[in-house]
Amino acid sequence: MSSIxxxxxxxxxxxxxxxxxxxxxxxxxxxxxxxxxxxxxxxFATDPMVFIAGNMFVYYEKGNRHRHLSPxxxxxxxxPKVTTPARRSYFLWxxxxxxxxxxxxxxxxxxEDIDDKKDLYCNVLQVQEYFLFxxxxxxxxxxxQGFHLSGGQYVPIQPVANRVSSNVxxxxxxxxxxxxxxxxxxxxxxLPYPPELDARRQAAEAAAELERKARQAVAAEAERxxxxxxxxxxxxxxx
Numbered sequence: 001m002s003s004i005x006x007x008x009x010x011x012x013x014x015x016x017x018x019x020x021x022x023x024x025x026x027x028x029x030x031x032x033x034x035x036x037x038x039x040x041x042x043x044f045a046t047d048p049m050v051f052i053a054g055n056m057f058v059y060y061e062k063g064n065r066h067r068h069l070s071p072x073x074x075x076x077x078x079x080p081k082v083t084t085p086a087r088r089s090y091f092l093w094x095x096x097x098x099x100x101x102x103x104x105x106x107x108x109x110x111x112e113d114i115d116d117k118k119d120l121y122c123n124v125l126q127v128q129e130y131f132l133f134x135x136x137x138x139x140x141x142x143x144x145q146g147f148h149l150s151g152g153q154y155v156p157i158q159p160v161a162n163r164v165s166s167n168v169x170x171x172x173x174x175x176x177x178x179x180x181x182x183x184x185x186x187x188x189x190x191l192p193y194p195p196e197l198d199a200r201r202q203a204a205e206a207a208a209e210l211e212r213k214a215r216q217a218v219a220a221e222a223e224r225x226x227x228x229x230x231x232x233x234x235x236x237x238x239x
Contacts, residue, residue: 015065017057017088028135029104032180036102037073039182039191043171044081051076057089058098060125069117074127075100075168092125100168102131104180105139118147122154129168130154135178144175 025033037054044050054073061067068089076090077099090098101121105114114132121127130147134140146164147154157164163172163183171191172183182191 013063013065015057015059015068015089015091025104025106026135028178029106032104032133032135032178033072035193036180036182038194040073040075040169043182043184043191044075048081049078051079051081051087053087053090056087058092058125059089060092060120062091062093069120071098071101071117072104073102074098077168097126097128099127100129100131100166101127102133102180105132105134106136118154122149123152129157129166131164131166131173133173133175133180135180137175137178142175144173144180146173 033054037052040052044052052073052075055070056074057068057070058074059065059068074090075098076096079095092098098121103117118130121130126149128149132140132145134143137143142159144159144164146157146166148157148167149155157166163174165172169182170184170186172185174181174183174190179193183189184191
């Protein structure tokens with residue numbers, strides 16, 4: 001009598017959400033990363049179907065835990081911003097292709113950003129828009145470059161008035177010295193960065209305090225006049 005050997009169930013594959021290594025970038029790269037991410041999150045804060053992430057592992061081959069990369073900043077439109085549980089990694093086979101990627105290039109990542117990642121973003125992940133920014137203007141000329149996917153290839157986005165347009169974001173990107181800025185063509189203004197938001201908040205609080213003190217002064221003067229009139233009526237009543 002022959003026996004049947006039971007088939008062992010395939011073990012689940014673990015997809016790490018971190019490599020355990022700190023982000024090894026210059027303070028300027030970190031500042032550009034943080035402020036750009038903050039500006040985008042604020043700009044799309046009221047749209048529940050825009051997902052924004054930074055330095056998150058993106059897995060692009062199901063079953064292979066080694067097929068991943070982590071864009072500095074990426075944006076996906078048309079998927080929920082918030083999920084339960086929250087996303088800790090982005091699995092391409094469970095979601096739609098990424099729409100926008102920004103890489104802050106440096107001496108350590110230049111070759112990878114320009115060649116390897118660009119090829120992956122174009123041919124494998126099919127990212128609609130790929131942007132590169134070199135804060136020190138040491139490796140890219142010009143330091144800000146953008147590409148959009150057309151016919152299976154990346155086509156350079158031509159700058160207009162030193163700004164490179166992103167159809168995905170509905171914004172323009174601009175190199176302002178060592179800082180990357182995001183420009184809103186609708187409001188004709190840059191998206192504010194945290195220090196600018198703090199300055200605006202402080203100015204608004206100062207203006208509100210001045211208005212409060214002005215109202216108090218008006219109320220105090222009105223009360224003084226009321227008391228004077230009341231005293232005058234008493235004096236006239238006695239005469």
